[in-house]
Each structure stands twice: as structure tokens, then as C-alpha cells.
Amino acid sequence: MIKPVAYKKTLEGKSNAHLLTFDDGRDYVVKYFQPGFEKTLANEWVAYCLARYLGLPIPFAQLVEIPQEFSSQYPELSQMTQTQFQFASLYVPDCFDGHQVTEVPAISNKENLAGVILFDYWMCNRDRTRKNIILCDDTPNSYRLWIIDHAEIFASYNWTQEDLESLPITILKSATHQIMACFIDSEQDFSEQLEIIQTLPIHLIEEIVALIPEDWQVTSEERKAIVSSLVIRRKKILKKLMERFIKRVYRPIHEQEK
Secondary structure (H helix, E strand, O other), rough: OOOOOEEEEEOOOOOOEEEEEEOOOOOOOOOEOOOOOOHHHHHHHHHHHHHHHHHHHHOOOOEOOOOHHHOOOOOHOOOOOOOOOEEEOOOOOOEEEEEOOOOOOOOOHHHHHHHHHHHHHHHHHOOOOOHEEEEEEEOOOOOEEEEOOOOOOOOOOOEEEEEOOOOOOOOOOOOOHHHHHHHOOHHHHHHHHHHHHHHHOOOHHHHHOOOHHHHHOOHHHHHHHHHHHHHHHHHHHHHHHHHHHHHHHHHHHHHHHH
């Protein structure tokens, strides 16, 4: 397991993320367990593992241990709750968030965009703002898009079991999804991604949830509720949400282009 060697800075945002250098020579965005944001780390872990399996453009991440003797050297870290594991996501340098780019002429990995949108609907991620994508120069006239920050999947960073059983079934208000939709060539892209999500092995979902560290305070009943919610949403809800998105967002955008 990689170990931290240097603290760089606290990053913007309410999830209190910190940029640390590790002994593999790379920088990672590290999130600690926080009271009041109890489900942030579990959300990040579940979203990362599933997005990675689906081949979505999400930075590599892993569980890490930050020794108390390291954290105690920095006031920003010494006040954090010291669980055994924290969530660390590889920092992607020399990129811009969606707010920093005024014009996006092209996206080089546009084949991933329908999958990202459906993933957000499956996860009930209501926080796909322009700050939660990053755009990296790929060619002189295009960007590569990455998705980051999944602290608020399941509609909240401090959801309860009851919340999981009644997640919203609505079109998400996301200007970022509208931007993505501009670059999706065909409605068929959505159907293909839906099939991939719906055929993802349920045992994989169960295994990912089972690996949530015990001291992240997700009970066994809540773990069962996560799996149940994801299975129900992909089987009974996701297709309907996809069809609504295509009708209300995707088609109007592309009809304007004609």
C-alpha cells in the first residue's frame, strides 16, 4: 500500500479534500471520514469501483492508510477523524474544471458520455456540476473528459437506509449533462450503455459494498440497502429515466443543430 510523504494543500469544496504526495511519486486527492458527511467515503468507493468496471473515465483510486504521525504534522489533517482507511483518487494535473472552460469544441472520448449520464442516473448523482468534471487538453481542438467527486451519489453525503429506499425518480438538473449530450452521436449509445449496466454481475456489486471499511460506519442493513437500491434502479427505473432524458434533453439539443 502506498504511503504519504508530503502534504500539499487543502482543495476547494465542502468534502474537505486534501492533496498529498505518496511514495509512488504521484499526487492524490485524499478524503477523510467526516461527521456530518458520514456516507461520503462509502459513496466515493462504490461509485469508483462501478465506474471503473464500466470503463468510464474516472481517475484511478484506492484505499490508503494515513499514519497518525503523518497527519499530526499538519493542522489541516490533525483535526480529521482518524479512521483506518481513507479514499485517495489520483490527481490529474494540467486540467480545467467545467467552469474554467468557456468553449468545448470537441471531446475526444465522446464514446463514454452516454455511459456517464446513465451512470449518474443509476447512482442518483445529483451533483454532476461543471466542477465535477475535468477537461484535459488532448489535441489542439479537443478535450478529454474525466468524472470526479461522487460524494453525493444516492442523493446525499449522509443518506439513511430509508433514503435509499425512496430515491428520486426524476430528470436531473445538470448543465453538464446537457454539454455532454451535445457530443453524443446517436440515441443508440444510450441503449448500449444501459445493457452493460443491466448485465453487470450482482455479485460484483455485493463484493464492492462488502469491501467498504467497517469504520466508515455503514451498517450491514445499509449495505444490503445499497445493493437492493442499485439492482432495483437498473432493472425497473433506469430505462424509463433514459427515455425521459432522450426525449426532454437529448433530442431538443440535436434538433436545434439541424
